[in-house]
Amino acid sequence: MKTIIFKTASAYLLPLLLLFSVFILLRGHYLPGGGFVGGLMAAIAFVIHSFANGIDKTKNIIKFHPGFLMPVGLLLALTAGSLPLAFGDTFMTGLWMKQSVPVIGSVGTALFFDTGVYLVVIGVTLTIIFTISEGL
């Protein structure tokens, strides 16, 4: 599918979709969205890019093996989940900052947990897709 239209569009779609995926990730606390959907969307952004430009170009953009995102995401989620243990609360208790941050809103452990999920989903999806397309 290496048409010039698709190729041109994909160059703009990649940053737009990534930005949108972050938006979906951030609104997920009270509204539909969250780490899982956001992660899928970010993965799709890379997949579209690889359809248009070939898988090697996409790998050049990412620079490291996407599988590396899995342990990073898991570690982030695990830390966010077990942080309350250090304060004597139970596992997965939400800890929140007193003041809210502009643009993002109030920041708590739930955000980091969701970011962890976001990274894991990107890592898993891209690893699967890259592995399959290598075999083709």
Added chain:
Amino acid sequence: MSNPYIVLPVIFQLFVAVVLMFSWNRKNLQKLISVIGSLIALLISLLLLLKVNQEGIQAMQAGGWVAPFGITFVADTFSALLVLLTAIAGLAVSVFSVGSIRNARIKFGYFPILHLLIMGLSGAFLTGDIFNLYVWFEIIIISSFVLLTIGGEKAQIEGAIKYVTMNLLASVIFLTAIAILYGLTGSLNMADLSIQVAAVENRGLVNVTAILFLIGFGIKSAVFPLYFWLPASYHTPPPAISAIFGGLLTKVGVYALLRVFTLIFIPDEFLTWVISIMAMLTILTGGLGALIQNNMRKVFSYLIICHIGFMLAGLGIYSTIAIAGAVFYLVHDIMVKTNLFMVSGLIFKFKGTYSMRLLGGFYKEQPLLSLLMAIPLFSLVGIPPLSGFWGKLLLIKGAIASSNILMIAFIILGSFLTLFIIAKLWAAVFWKDGAELPRKKHIKYFEELKPLKKKAMIGSIAFLSVISLGIGFGAEWIMRLSMTIAENLMDPAPYIQAVLGI
């Protein structure tokens, strides 16, 4: 008593898995992390059991959401003991893997998945929420599926398909049962369900749900007539993986059965009768199946089924002493079955085959090692004072007390079948004069291994054998523990009080 730290055995295994993933390409580092991680996990679990033993049932409400709305984790003596046994088996298998797992498998993430499996097992034992139990079961299935297929040999894939099909079916039935239960009571917390289910007026529906749970857990714990997936799949992966499967996977099903049928559904006469019949037929078919097998690992697979029957018998008799027997047998069986699969793996490393017909003369070649291997084998038979004896003793005591003659007959029959099978195996593998076996090129034989790997394999077998001996000779202590567990199971009031605070 509320205690936020009881979830540590679960979180820690996840942490080890994450650290292992970070060192994806460094296989020696992975081995080191896995063994050290398992050691620390063992220590944590031991502390948990001591804590529970001293201070009674510990509960934790995840996220601070009070029961019955949040997810509860509960550590009573039963859960804590099983978490400890999981950690012991996990350590042994981790060390055994250092010696026996090929680099190609490590490269595809064997160690992280192993720790995720152990995490799933610990989580299943600790959770106090029936839906959360389902989630842990899924984690166990997914990681065991990866472990079963890793390496991608033809036989492995064939076994894995049967394994996954049956286990997914079990999950669907389990999930359906949870859905009905939720529809009936509006709760998923097991302690809360214990109160709510007793108050439901539609007893017919409650009984149907109980049967659904029985079938779902029955498939997972491989009881008659739902066990066919087990002997079809357990002999296909490398021995280290068979060991953790044989030792622990079916036992989670037994744990769930014991928990659900003492806490949520109190079996009526019909249900105990059904469970008893299932137990008897499980003992019989498992024993007969093992009798005709030639592959050593298939023999052990069928023996797993046979001995699951013993544990189910305890539930079928449904008295404190019989359940204590089932718990004792569970403790003994986890240690011994894990060990036996490792023993079969070690024999394979020497001889290059699992076939009892081809094997022979092992005692002549390796007298000391043979004596070491005799410990788990004879513990399995239950020659007093080895560990298998005491569980059966309690079971038969319980059966006598409730004058269940048929059950006594089947338990004794099962013991004799086991004795006969192990005697046959001992004669075939260790005593019989074996022909010189042709060397196979693709197998790395024991002599060719590095000394560290040799020590790892023998050391893990010796470690579990010592624990088996400990269970046998320290039977008094384990028996007291089993009696406490059985009393707690039969009287759920303290459990409910610890979770709900009423």
